[in-house]
Amino acid sequence: MSDRLIDGYDLVIFDLDGVVYLIDEPIPGAVEAIARLHEAGIPVAYATNNASRRAADVAGLLTGMGIPATPDEVLTSAGASAAVLAERLPAGARVLVVGADALRAEIEAVGLTVVSKAEDRPEAVAQGYGPAVGWADLAEASVAIRAGAMWLATNTDKTLPSPRGPLPGNGSLVAALRHALGRDPDVIVGKPAPALFTTAAERVGATKALVVGDRLDTDLEGAVRAGMDGLLVLTGVHTVEDLRAAPAEQRATFVAPDLSGLFAPAVKADDYKA
The missing domain is CATH 3.40.50.1000 (HAD superfamily/HAD-like)
Structure with missing residues (x-):
């Protein structure tokens, strides 16, 4: 029996800025982590509040970084x-x-x-x-x-x-x-409203999705509103100290230093050691 965080989920919904990349550069380990999900046959989606790119442009950017993506996997505000x-x-x-x-x-x-x-x-x-x-x-x-x-x-x-x-x-x-x-x-329109997350799940028929984000007030609050588990990664805006001080509606289910946490045992915020 596996004890990896990712096991038990049938979709991973990623925020982009601060999670997968910073501006136009991939965050270390992100390409490899998403490749492992593809290899395992776990569907992925990307939900971004950034309205400066269309879905096809985002998919092209990701593909150019070494993360194969299609416009149907991308939801933008x-x-x-x-x-x-x-x-x-x-x-x-x-x-x-x-x-x-x-x-x-x-x-x-x-x-x-x-x-x-x-x-x-x-x-x-x-x-x-x-x-x-x-x-x-x-x-x-x-x-x-x-x-x-x-x-x-x-x-x-x-x-x-x-x-x-x-x-x-x-x-x-x-x-x-x-x-x-x-x-x-x-x-x-955008996060923390749950529509981007629920639409992503509906597109692939997922029943147990995991939201991965770096912002408590958008990604993680959106996950709570959508009734989904949320993973805070510490590669973007908010820190584990921010998480511990956050109100209930912004609390992540799990926390990890980066996307490698998807393949490690789940760690709750109160149990995380920097």
Whole structure:
């Protein structure tokens, strides 16, 4: 009988930034760990709040790192946000996008019209992470929202991990608009909302999925909301000290230094020794 953490799960859902890679560089051991899952025939999926890449682009990035992946294995907040907008708006409705080209492409793909100015009278504002987002973009969004446009945020991650340390994430840009407008977004799509995780499980018919993430307030809280076990890896944002101080809704089931922990005996947070 095996005592590996991974045994007993029929799907592993990975966060990406801080878990599998940092920006465009794989985290040491990640390629090898995911290869072992493939060899064992255990399905994998990737759920990311980063709205700056489409699913096919993420799959290509992973494949280029030595992790074979298909677009069907990738769920992004950009794609999920486009789906939400398509449900709530009529075909062809105008959406002012604050973010990267990937978010624009996803919204256009569901039959909506992307605009960039408040004077175009958009029915919604979609705000996602983009490295080129600036004051002018936020100003247009502010005017459009004050005029009555629905405000959707792809996610509210305060930071995103990088080799140089945490950098401002979409949540920091959302906070700027929240401060200017004096209110919250109407819709927040990404983690910790459970939809990315539950959709991943539904796609492969999994009944016992394990979520692997580096953030308590998104990945692990999302796992709790989805009714799934969660593994915190210490290669990204949060530490084991953060985990021990976290509220119940953000508590990981297990903790490991990196993805090699999938193939070791399970370790609970209170039992982890650095």
